[in-house]
Amino acid sequence: MHRPTIALGVALVLAGLSGAAxxxxxxxxxNSDVTLQAAEVKDVFLGEKGFxxxxxxxxxxxxSAQTAFLGKVLKLDLAKxxxxxxxxxxxxxxxxxxxxxxxxxxxxxxxxxxGGCSYVSSAPAGGVTVVGKF
Amino acid sequence: xxxxxxxTLGALLLTTVSVVALAVPASAIAAGNDAxxxxxxxxxxxxxxxxxxxxxARVQELESRQGGTVAATQTASTGPATQQQVxxxxxxxxxxxxxxxxxxxxxxxxxxxxxxxxxxxxYNPYFANYRGANIGSLDFYLxxxxxxxxxxxxxxxxxxxxDGSVGTDLERFQIGYQFSxxxxxxxxxxxxxxxxxxxxxxxGVWLADALRRPxxxxxxxxxxxxxxxxxxxWLTGAxxxxxxxxxxxxxxxxxxxxSGGTVFMQNAGTAHGTVMGxxxxxYQFTGGPLDGLTVGASAFTDKVDSAxxxxxxxLRVAGIAAVYDTDSWEHIAEAYVFHDTNLNGPPxxxxxxxxxxxxxxxxxxxxxxxxxxxxxxxxxxxxxxxxQFGASYYRSAAGVRFDINPKSAIKFELANTxxxxxxxxxxxxxxxxxxxxxxAQYAVRF
Numbered sequence: 001m002h003r004p005t006i007a008l009g010v011a012l013v014l015a016g017l018s019g020a021a022x023x024x025x026x027x028x029x030x031n032s033d034v035t036l037q038a039a040e041v042k043d044v045f046l047g048e049k050g051f052x053x054x055x056x057x058x059x060x061x062x063x064s065a066q067t068a069f070l071g072k073v074l075k076l077d078l079a080k081x082x083x084x085x086x087x088x089x090x091x092x093x094x095x096x097x098x099x100x101x102x103x104x105x106x107x108x109x110x111x112x113x114x115g116g117c118s119y120v121s122s123a124p125a126g127g128v129t130v131v132g133k134f
Numbered sequence: 135x136x137x138x139x140x141x142t143l144g145a146l147l148l149t150t151v152s153v154v155a156l157a158v159p160a161s162a163i164a165a166g167n168d169a170x171x172x173x174x175x176x177x178x179x180x181x182x183x184x185x186x187x188x189x190x191a192r193v194q195e196l197e198s199r200q201g202g203t204v205a206a207t208q209t210a211s212t213g214p215a216t217q218q219q220v221x222x223x224x225x226x227x228x229x230x231x232x233x234x235x236x237x238x239x240x241x242x243x244x245x246x247x248x249x250x251x252x253x254x255x256x257y258n259p260y261f262a263n264y265r266g267a268n269i270g271s272l273d274f275y276l277x278x279x280x281x282x283x284x285x286x287x288x289x290x291x292x293x294x295x296x297d298g299s300v301g302t303d304l305e306r307f308q309i310g311y312q313f314s315x316x317x318x319x320x321x322x323x324x325x326x327x328x329x330x331x332x333x334x335x336x337x338g339v340w341l342a343d344a345l346r347r348p349x350x351x352x353x354x355x356x357x358x359x360x361x362x363x364x365x366x367x368w369l370t371g372a373x374x375x376x377x378x379x380x381x382x383x384x385x386x387x388x389x390x391x392x393s394g395g396t397v398f399m400q401n402a403g404t405a406h407g408t409v410m411g412x413x414x415x416x417y418q419f420t421g422g423p424l425d426g427l428t429v430g431a432s433a434f435t436d437k438v439d440s441a442x443x444x445x446x447x448x449l450r451v452a453g454i455a456a457v458y459d460t461d462s463w464e465h466i467a468e469a470y471v472f473h474d475t476n477l478n479g480p481p482x483x484x485x486x487x488x489x490x491x492x493x494x495x496x497x498x499x500x501x502x503x504x505x506x507x508x509x510x511x512x513x514x515x516x517x518x519x520x521x522q523f524g525a526s527y528y529r530s531a532a533g534v535r536f537d538i539n540p541k542s543a544i545k546f547e548l549a550n551t552x553x554x555x556x557x558x559x560x561x562x563x564x565x566x567x568x569x570x571x572x573x574a575q576y577a578v579r580f
Binding site: 048049050051056058079080082083086087089090091092093094095115 | 247275277279282283285286287308310312314315333334336338341372379461540579
């Protein structure tokens with residue numbers, strides 16, 4: 001197979017993969033004690049919004065859906081997201097959100113944590129507040 | 135239950151067929167009569183066929199029973215066990231998920247992060263009286279989690295000072311409480327909130343696109359002329375407004391002191407209880423065509439005494455700052471004006487100015503930047519006259535940053551610096567009056 005053909009094939013595969021990742025639905029969920037607007041999600045996960053009313057927010061990333069979340073909701077890639085948090089942590093003394101490994105972990109965290117917020121790749125069964133579907 | 139192995143049934147059937155087949159020719163020969171023989175043979179063949187059919191049916195029946203028994207046995211032996219195992223696995227997974235879900239609240243350890251840099255050039259980037267290779271700093275910072283609203287930040291740094299030796303400095307040590315997004319109180323030693331660079335870029339040079347800060351905004355022990363650290367209390371917060379956010383800072387702390395030619399923030403307190411204080415107000419656009427732009431103004435007053443003389447200077451400093459920080463651009467500009475009064479010196483107010491403008495482009499291949507900076511510092515103002523690096527100057531610089539990976543960068547800068555009021559003390563320190571620099575820096579974060 002000629003190199004251009006291989007390159008084209010690789011490009012198509014990568015495009016398909018990224019398209020699939022970005023094409024996935026993302027459901028942002030929060031603990032039932034959180035009242036949040038979908039437009040505020042970006043500020044929450046970038047550490048600019050720490051409170052919803054009197055409730056201290058505790059966002060957590062979900063590693064299994066992070067690529068789709070960053071691309072669709074924050075409009076960032078993982079490297080940029082990490083860089084933003086490095087600077088913010090150094091400037092403000094805050095820590096980046098912890099990372100959960102799966103939808104199940106993310107849902108369990110949100111249910112258990114007052115002010116907890118995260119995101120999942122499929123509609124949650126219940127017990128959490130769905131802030132928005134992206 | 136009676137069972138016949140499958141291979142035994144097959145052997146029995148084969149044996150029966152063989153016996154019949156062998157018996158037929160023998161009977162025919164013995165009869166000697168074709169018709170009778172055929173009749174006999176037909177009869178025996180019919181019997182044999184019936185026997186074969188019966189045996190076949192029996193074999194099928196037994197095979198059916200045996201298969202059912204095996205299936206039943208398998209079901210009986212694996213069903214409950216498998217279900218139990220599945221239940222145990224599910225329970226275990228739930229435990230792991232629950233443990234991971236609450237991991238944020240654990241207190242099992244404290245991650246250490248930091249920055250480090252080394253450099254090489256025809257001059258030291260901060261102390262122009264040195265040339266050659268240099269170690270920059272090893273900077274550790276800790277942000278322990280102390281609960282939802284309690285914040286803590288400490289920054290311990292090892293760096294080379296003006297005398298060329300490595301020193302240790304607790305650059306920041308602040309403990310805070312977050313009441314809301316609009317109000318966080320910090321107490322301790324923090325970066326004085328003025329302009330943009332002093333609170334945004336800090337000691338880790340990896341954070342900055344440029345190789346170094348503007349000279350007059352360097353930290354106190356690196357040639358800066360402003361009180362970049364304050365020991366005191368700081369109220370800060372942000373509030374959404376329109377397409378952006380209003381950010382504010384109010385602070386009060388120990389008045390600084392001139393000590394050995396540098397500004398000292400008096401970590402233990404002041405001898406006479408003198409204080410300094412100020413504030414900053416900024417607006418950050420977070421949407422629309424101005425997304426990424428932040429503009430602000432700041433002011434502070436300070437009463438700086440001298441450890442060597444009886445000089446006491448009342449500083450009144452006002453400044454403005456603007457930064458355009460996007461994925462593609464980083465433009466920064468800051469300007470300050472000083473109206474200082476030497477309370478134990480010649481009467482009158484001394485006016486000085488300092489400003490810089492930097493333009494940077496964040497390309498995929500690197501980050502080129504240019505900067506011009508100028509400080510006109512009145513040498514009749516004892517606050518500047520006593521400082522080792524308090525001379526007026528201007529500097530033109532061009533540089534580029536290359537990110538090797540997300541945690542390391544190498545930077546290069548060409549610069550010309552011209553001292554406007556070359557002083558006797560500058561000669562004594564060995565500082566050049568006009569010099570061109572070729573600098574390289576390797577910076578990492580971890």
